[in-house]
Amino acid sequence: MIQMIASAVTMTVIYLVIHHLHRKDDPPKGQNCSHYVIRVPSALTAAYSVLFWMGIVLFVLWGIFYLNGVSGLTAGHFIFALACAGVGLLVVVWASRWRITVDGDAVTIHRLLRKERRLSLRDVTAVRQEKNTRMGVSSRIVLWQDGKKVATVDWTCENYTQLEQDLLRAGKLPKTKNHF
Numbered sequence: 001m002i003q004m005i006a007s008a009v010t011m012t013v014i015y016l017v018i019h020h021l022h023r024k025d026d027p028p029k030g031q032n033c034s035h036y037v038i039r040v041p042s043a044l045t046a047a048y049s050v051l052f053w054m055g056i057v058l059f060v061l062w063g064i065f066y067l068n069g070v071s072g073l074t075a076g077h078f079i080f081a082l083a084c085a086g087v088g089l090l091v092v093v094w095a096s097r098w099r100i101t102v103d104g105d106a107v108t109i110h111r112l113l114r115k116e117r118r119l120s121l122r123d124v125t126a127v128r129q130e131k132n133t134r135m136g137v138s139s140r141i142v143l144w145q146d147g148k149k150v151a152t153v154d155w156t157c158e159n160y161t162q163l164e165q166d167l168l169r170a171g172k173l174p175k176t177k178n179h180f
Contacts (some may be wrong), residue, residue: 004078008059011089015052018096035106038163040095041156052088055081099149102163108153119145127172
């Protein structure tokens with residue numbers, strides 16, 4: 001039981017530190033149109049934050065019931081709560097780490113377990129824009145460099161349209177009626 005309590009406290013501390021660092025990492029808004037950050041959709045991060053806090057709340061509630069002697073609570077209840085919190089924390093960590101920073105022509109891709117990759121928009125050899133057939137609009141942009149896929153940006157990501165406009169200006173995307 002002590003190990004589970006330590007796990008719940010550790011996950012909560014990690015979540016709070018990541019949440020604080022994520023807020024500090026944001027660039028100032030509205031200052032420069034050529035500098036922006038493409039991030040995972042905030043709705044995804046919020047949904048998994050709710051899952052994390054649901055797991056922690058369940059753990060605390062079941063802990064209170066356990067201390068009050070309610071029968072029927074097993075270690076499985078606590079493991080389930082920690083699993084919910086763990087999955088939520090894992091996605092929040094991934095979402096806080098994954099981003100693409102665009103500063104003029106320079107692009108930096110940050111991933112969870114890999115080194116950051118720096119390239120120029122001129123270095124991008126191909127851009128494939130996949131369309132959503134039901135809505136008729138672009139749904140994701142895939143960036144290629146030297147025959148290797150570098151990044152995929154979904155339309156739900158923050159600042160997707162700004163990246164799309166920069167790729168149009170750089171001549172990497174064909175102009176169609178769906179743009180602007």
